[in-house]
Amino acid sequence: MDKERQRSAPIYEALERFRKKRVVPFDVPGHKRGRGNPELVGLLGDRCMGIDVNSMKPLDNLCHPVSVIREAEELAADAFGAKASFLMVGGTTSSVQAMVLSACRQGDKIILPRNVHKSVINALVLCGAVPVYVNPEMDVRLGISLGMKVSQVEKAILENPDAVAVLVNNPTYYGICSDLKSIVRIAHEHGLYVLADEAHGTHFYFGEGLPVSAMAAGCDMAAVSMHKSGGSLTQSSFLLVNNDVNTDYVRQIINLTQTTSASYLLLASLDISRRNLALRGKEMFSRVCELAEYARGEINSIGGYYAYGKDMINGESVYDFDVTKLTVFTRDLGLAGIEVYDILRDEYDIQIELGDICNILAYLSIGDRKQDIERLVGALADIERTYKKDKTGMLAAEYISPKVTVPPQKAFYAEKISLPVRETEGKICCEFVMCYPPGIPILAPGEIITKEIIEYILYAKEKGCSMQGTEDLLVERLNVMDL
């Protein structure tokens, strides 16, 4: 990384130059620097509205960048150690989809763990690729899926010589990393691309003592959620490209679904955040790690909770652990994670990232302060004192091995009927069912619905998980294939 070059932020600088020129707008957007929408100016302020502008020569065009956006993409590639990068404005969902669509065509096989984000399987619905799932090991006590073992990936590759790519979570939502370097080595030996979903791994590129990043491990593409740990605006993201991937083809794929009116607020936020991390990321993330380790120690000393960390590492299914993820096991208190999540928000005014059946996850990042950590720990201590109850009868999440009978695209577009959830046992599902967050499907199109899955869905609903994905917004009925 060229630190001197990283000091510039070409999109931001172009916007500043443009603002000072006081150009009279006879183009879109129609609010014309906010004058047509004073209430929105009241909410967002003059500065935001003033740079909410359209693509034009001085500001370049995201669909076909030749000047400042191109420079910003080159700088980002340099900062992340990639061959090329793309600024993305459709969330990391768009990065993940572009990555999968670039690597796979209809009927191609892709090897992946089942605990992927729904955007990955969505991409399979779009392009007609066929998933080959590597069953991740479960931690039975914590009820979370772990990483992929190298031996399992190798087995899947040997069993599916026609597979074209491997997709890896780096890390999972819960902070767990697979042995990425070894997976890359084996996959490349067999001529497969390796794609990394780094929605939760932006900081790996800048911090010290963190798990290896996808580019450093030699992956071919990576989807990086700059707006999560990187500090840019929500919905902004990077797609990184490496090795012999055809960058121009990837851009064509991106342009299939990307807006032609990319927001300059999002683009500038990516530019400035990249600069910030390139120049100061090391110190900032070392402070995040410090805060997380402090919180972990304090939470573990309350009693009843288990905030896990590097002690999870086992060399295989947990090859490395991202210490910035403050994940806490709550079931020993007789409380489901989602219950603690709700109590924290409703009673203590604390919003955390997710609560599942057994755990909560507090997301720590470059904006956290010590006093807020004290609040979180103080609230958990108070919950332990006042809400603790008997834990008998609580469901442990278990890995329900998916039975894929039909490719996702075929199932999604098949003739279907709608049935009450309880009556769907043995049928093939045509849609997704997931708790959000984390957005990891319980069921995906093409999978057989089992009794355990039905029980899990009903239990998660009863505990207050927010369920999504089905055509029926109440998740009382499921679409299944009409055979």
Add this chain to the structure above:
Amino acid sequence: MEIWFSEMHTPNVKISIRIDQQLFSGESELQRLDVYESPEFGRFITSDGSIIFSQKDEFIYNEMVVHVPMAVHPNVKTVLVIGGGDGGVARELEHYDSVTRIDVVEPDELFVNVCKQYFPDMACGLDDPRVNVYYQDGLRFLRSVQNEYDLIINDATDPFGFTEGLFTREFYGNCYKALKDDGIMVYQHGSPFYDEDELASRAMHRKTVKVFPVSRVYQAHIPTCPSGYWIFGFASKKYHPLNDLNAARWEKRKIKTWYYTPHLHKGAFMLPAYVEEMLIEEEQESNPLGKK
């Protein structure tokens, strides 16, 4: 020449105090502190631009947070003061011989040093051998403490600044745990007059009524507070602030005060209708079925 210090009490209201000179300005990890000399209020200290106290009106505040609970609880031995690095609360507590230990938990060492230098009449309160000063976050200190104190005084005044954590359910819950079975907690309830302040004040009451069986509110006039009107919370596991007030016992101690009297004590709990209504609304909100 005129130099004025101004503090915004709302986006549309500000208080301005004419100053002679600025005596100190410095920044810690937590806040920016400034000390000014003024003709009307004497010396005053500000945190991030908000007045913490002035020489002219600090007595009101310090007397009201100490003597009200001390005139109710029959035998206070151990006291925890959260915040309180200025020493004013400790100074008032030292009038009581029954008190054997005063733990002051102040997160900001700079604040203590500045007070020692510019407000020695208050900071002398920290010199008493019964006082122990802990430079720590209040919430953190409380987490490990159980059944330890007869009285906890939350001396932090700003629900929007770095002391925000001391106006939360987790704070009140941890205080409950740290108090003995007949313990009392006195805390800042803010100023209920302006809209934004009123919301914060409501939230505090909603949180304490969930935690403590007795939760009452009392008032004082403090000129440098927003709207000049300030309320305090009296939360307790056992004692009622009026039914258990022992005026004769307090008067026997012959403590010289400038604001507090047992007579005023009773009056302080007689609230304006709009404040009383606000509190009742919050009590119903947190207990819609009216369960005792």
